[in-house]
Amino acid sequence: MIKLVNLTPHTIVHSCDGFDTVIEPSGEVLRVEYEDLLMFNRPDISELNLNLVEYRASKQCVSRETECNIDFLLEKDRDAFYIVSNPVAKIARSRRFIAPDTSPESAIRDEAGNIVAVKRFCIYT
Numbered sequence: 058m059i060k061l062v063n064l065t066p067h068t069i070v071h072s073c074d075g076f077d078t079v080i081e082p083s084g085e086v087l088r089v090e091y092e093d094l095l096m097f098n099r100p101d102i103s104e105l106n107l108n109l110v111e112y113r114a115s116k117q118c119v120s121r122e123t124e125c126n127i128d129f130l131l132e133k134d135r136d137a138f139y140i141v142s143n144p145v146a147k148i149a150r151s152r153r154f155i156a157p158d159t160s161p162e163s164a165i166r167d168e169a170g171n172i173v174a175v176k177r178f179c180i181y182t
Contacts, residue, residue, distance in 0.1 A: 063140045070174035072165055089144040147181045155180055
């Protein structure tokens with residue numbers, strides 16, 4: 058039986074054809090290892106004075122709760138689809154790691170501009 062496992066810290070609401078599906082967090086969060094970079098270290102764009110985050114392109118996204126990574130999850134449960142952040146989905150490059158699509162075409166926002174639901178998910182291959 059196919060199932061969705063939410064590996065984000067957020068409740069995800071998927072809205073489709075008038076029906077909302079609420080997907081609660083699993084309690085485990087898969088995160089990308091990252092490093093803050095100060096852009097003055099890059100001579101080619103130093104005058105822009107930007108701060109950037111570099112997401113490392115490896116499949117060693119990590120969970121703080123357990124010792125799991127992308128490859129482990131792909132082998133663990135072949136019937137599971139994992140809801141993850143966009144950076145994790147981009148690194149995973151697997152159809153089984155999906156991320157909420159927060160584009161204007163998909164995100165449903167409240168009066169304050171907060172995302173309350175999405176109409177679709179992203180897959181990066």
